[in-house]
Amino acid sequence: MWELFILYSSYTLLLLGSFLSLTFGLGLLRFPDFYSRTHAAGVADTLCAALIIFGLSLQSGFNLVTIKLFLILIFLWFTSPTSSFTLASTAYRSGYGIKNNSSKRAE
DSSP: OHHHHHHHHHHHHHHHHHHHHHHHHHHGGGOSSHHHHHHHHHHHHHHHHHHHHHHHHHHHOSSHHHHHHHHHHHHHHHHHHHHHHHHHHHHHHTTOOGGGOOOGGGO
């Protein structure tokens, strides 16, 4: 009974993480400027990676693979927001403003 619960929980987390990743990827096209897209990509990347890694850790059980998956998750939690911030900060410092976007909504 417990194994069945873990199996369905892991499948749910994997499917939810995959579905949200696809949805966020398509939803990025609707944001009007570079900075909104960068922020949304950083948040979505972290959330979807966490859901998928939690699902994989439930699949593998508690062993060395689970510890490695959580180390990957910790690495992603630090690097994804940092890279999004660095990308946006560099764009701002180089003079790329919101009005420089080629989107039709910004006009």
